[in-house]
Amino acid sequence: MKRNRQATILLAAALFAVRLPATACAAHAPSGPITVEEAIRLTRETNxxxxxxxxGVNAAEARVTESRSEFFPQVRITAGYRHIDPVSEMDFGGTTMKFMPNDNYDAKVKAEMMLFDFGRTANRVDIAKSGKKSAGYELEMTGRELSYSTVRTFYGIIFLTEAVRVQEREIAALRKSLDYARKLYNEGAATKFDVLSIEVRVSAAQNRKTDLETDLRNNEISFRRLTGIAPGSPLDLKGEFTFSPSGYELETLTASALEQRVELELAKENELTAKYKKSLAAKEGMPRIVGTAAFGYTNGYLIPPAPDISEIRRNYAAGVELQLPIFTGFRTSAQNREAKAMMLAAEQQRIDTEQGVREEVERSLNSLKASIGKTGSTDLQVSQAKLAAEHARIRYQNGLATPLDLLDSEAALAEAELGHLQALYECTMNSYALRRASGDQFMQ
Structure with missing residues (x-):
């Protein structure tokens, strides 16, 4: 009976362990079509x-509290025992009198507080606060970069899915041509070379389709990792290539970027932190005033009228101490040089970041304008390729075109469709790249 009960418990535990991961995975499985906004939300919540x-922000906040600790008294309890032998003693008419016991006991509550340090603690608090702001900016930058990666992967999946469909249409058209060429070959109206040429084109198209499908699967893997979607969950993405063809002004976008880019705020904060560190380094050679107080119990006192050095007595102490560094092994001068170099480096970092932002905005705008121009030309190429393919099929069926002419027209149509699709994808990506460059955090 006991053995059966143990088996039941083990079976229940095993079932619970098996169901637990499934429940965890279900929490990250989308319930419906995923839009780009939903994908960004999932990334920000689960990545x-x-x-x-x-x-990192929480740790920086803790460092702020830690830096303020010098403003408060530092209280601790100490207790100890020490045996001393020999001890000081004197003989008074045949009676030996000890001035301190062999066994010494001591227990105290000690408090120490910085009274004045010429603003060094305040500088440390300012440095910690600046570090907290920097951690917040880094959090925003992380969210923006992850969101942008999600957008690229999202539209990459849509592009590759459609590219696979285009390739499938090309393969289907080539197979029709292959069937027709085989029919003509059997009738003696075509050569073996004509059939082999089409077969080679079919094989090449299938290889391109395989490459596209591999890229698609890899993008889906990256998308699941970014958004936290379980590996076994199906992906149903809902979106289309969207962009605005006009309304872009370099001056307006640059001004927006210089005002909103988190990198610039972070560079300015780093510059401010360096100034705080320089101020702190300049004060390291100044004195420090510390107040101390202690209360406790110890033995060893000779208190009349009946002195007993072994008796535990209550005692207290209080005082003020001036601490002035005289020689620190060149540490203070080195800290001053380091702080000055860090401040100059932070200033150059801010200048470089500002220049980089201006460059990124201009490059992104140029890329977007170029890709917008490509969409019009590639759309025209698709229309021309469709018409040419239709004419080639009719001419081929009427014996007025060779199989190679037909193959070339089908390949040109597929290439034109892929080119137009690529142009739409690039327009969408360049549009998001320009939004990123101008300071958009992709919060929505």
């Missing part, structure tokens, strides 16, 4: 890098 950056 480990976002959680890591958020914990």
């Amino acid at each position: 480990p890098k976002m959680k890591q950056a958020a914990e």
